[in-house]
Amino acid sequence: MQPRNTHLNSSALRGAVDLAAVKAAGEAAQKAEQARVERARQAAAAEAAGVPVPGVGYRLVLDVTEETFEEEVVQRSTEVPVVVDFWAEWCGPCKQLSPILERLAEEYAGQIVLAKIDVDQNQVIAQQFGIQSIPAVMAVVAGQLVPLFQGAENEANVRKVLDQLIAVAEQRFGIVGGAGGAGAPLGGPDGELPGLPEDPVLTAAHEALDRGDLAGAVQAYRNVLTDQPGNVEAQLGLAQAELLGRVQDFDPQAVRLAAAADPADVKAQLDAADLDLVGGHVEDAFGRLVSTVGRTAGADRDAARVRLLELFEVIGADDPRVTAARTALARVLF
Known part of the structure; x- marks a missing residue:
C-alpha cells in the first residue's frame, strides 16, 4: 500500500522528462550530422566540377x-x-x-x-x-x-x-x-562557440525547483518570462513547477481510485493525468485527457483541454508524443 500524502519531488519529474528529450535530441543530432555530411559531399563535388549546387550559400x-x-x-x-x-x-x-x-x-x-x-x-x-x-x-x-x-x-x-x-x-x-x-565564421579564434552568460534569475529558479520551493520557483520563472517571453527553458521550468505544486499533497492511491470509479469526474481525471505525467507515463496522461475532452462539453471540456496543453508545456513541443497527442486532440475537437 502506498503511503498517504506522498510528496513528489522535482528531480523525479525532471528525470522522467529529460530522458525522452535526450533520446529525441540524439536522434535529431544524428540526422543533422548526416545532412551536413551529404551537403559537404555535394559541395566538394560541385567545386571539382565547377557547377553550383542548389541550397549551398542560400538566402538568409x-x-x-x-x-x-x-x-x-x-x-x-x-x-x-x-x-x-x-x-x-x-x-x-x-x-x-x-x-x-x-x-x-x-x-x-x-x-x-x-x-x-x-x-x-x-x-x-x-x-x-x-x-x-x-x-x-x-x-x-x-x-x-x-x-x-x-x-x-x-x-x-x-x-x-x-x-x-x-x-x-x-x-x-x-x-x-x-x-x-554564408556570413562570418562562428566562435573565437579556436573555433569554439562561446557559451551564453548564465542568467542568475533563471539559475535561482532552477535551484528553487530542485529544493522543492515550488512557489519561489514559479515566481522566479515568471520573472524570467516577463523579461524574456520566448525563453523556452523558463517556460518548461514554470510548467514543471506548476505541475509539482498541484500534485505535491496528493494521495496517489485515492486519486487513482477516484478516476477509475468515475470516468465522468473531470477533476479526478485531471488529477490522475498529473500523476501519470509525474510518474513518467506520458502517453497515459495524454490519452486520459484526450478521452476526457472527447466525452465532455462546455466548461468541463475546456478544463480538460487546457490541462492537456499545460502538460504539453512540461514535455516540450518537439517531443513526438506531444505531436501525436495534438493530432488526437484535433480529432476529438473537430
Missing part, C-alpha cells in the same frame, strides 16, 4: 509557401535553425516585427535563416502550426518545432530569443548554423 531571408515548406524549412532545419515568421499584409504589429527579424537574420550572418509565411496565402500551414493570432514566431530545428513568441517584441527581446535558440540548436541538436558557408 526567404518567402515560403505550402509548396516550398518541406524543402525550405524542414529540410533546411537539419543544417541551420529556421525561424518562421507568420504574418499578413493587414497586420500592423507584423509590420513592426518583420523588419526586426529580417535585419537580425542578416546580422546573424548564417546562424539562423528567416522563413516568412503569409497566413492568408498559406492557410493550411497556419492551421497545422495552430496559429490563432499574428504575428507569431516559431522555429524549426532538425525537423522539430520550437515555439518562440507571439505578438510584437522589441529588438532587444528578439535578440535574446534568437541567442537562446542558437544555443539550444547547438546543445540539444548538434546544429551550428552557417547557411552553407
Whole structure:
C-alpha cells in the first residue's frame, strides 16, 4: 500500500522528462550530422566540377509557401535553425516585427535563416502550426518545432530569443548554423562557440525547483518570462513547477481510485493525468485527457483541454508524443 500524502519531488519529474528529450535530441543530432555530411559531399563535388549546387550559400531571408515548406524549412532545419515568421499584409504589429527579424537574420550572418509565411496565402500551414493570432514566431530545428513568441517584441527581446535558440540548436541538436558557408565564421579564434552568460534569475529558479520551493520557483520563472517571453527553458521550468505544486499533497492511491470509479469526474481525471505525467507515463496522461475532452462539453471540456496543453508545456513541443497527442486532440475537437 502506498503511503498517504506522498510528496513528489522535482528531480523525479525532471528525470522522467529529460530522458525522452535526450533520446529525441540524439536522434535529431544524428540526422543533422548526416545532412551536413551529404551537403559537404555535394559541395566538394560541385567545386571539382565547377557547377553550383542548389541550397549551398542560400538566402538568409526567404518567402515560403505550402509548396516550398518541406524543402525550405524542414529540410533546411537539419543544417541551420529556421525561424518562421507568420504574418499578413493587414497586420500592423507584423509590420513592426518583420523588419526586426529580417535585419537580425542578416546580422546573424548564417546562424539562423528567416522563413516568412503569409497566413492568408498559406492557410493550411497556419492551421497545422495552430496559429490563432499574428504575428507569431516559431522555429524549426532538425525537423522539430520550437515555439518562440507571439505578438510584437522589441529588438532587444528578439535578440535574446534568437541567442537562446542558437544555443539550444547547438546543445540539444548538434546544429551550428552557417547557411552553407554564408556570413562570418562562428566562435573565437579556436573555433569554439562561446557559451551564453548564465542568467542568475533563471539559475535561482532552477535551484528553487530542485529544493522543492515550488512557489519561489514559479515566481522566479515568471520573472524570467516577463523579461524574456520566448525563453523556452523558463517556460518548461514554470510548467514543471506548476505541475509539482498541484500534485505535491496528493494521495496517489485515492486519486487513482477516484478516476477509475468515475470516468465522468473531470477533476479526478485531471488529477490522475498529473500523476501519470509525474510518474513518467506520458502517453497515459495524454490519452486520459484526450478521452476526457472527447466525452465532455462546455466548461468541463475546456478544463480538460487546457490541462492537456499545460502538460504539453512540461514535455516540450518537439517531443513526438506531444505531436501525436495534438493530432488526437484535433480529432476529438473537430
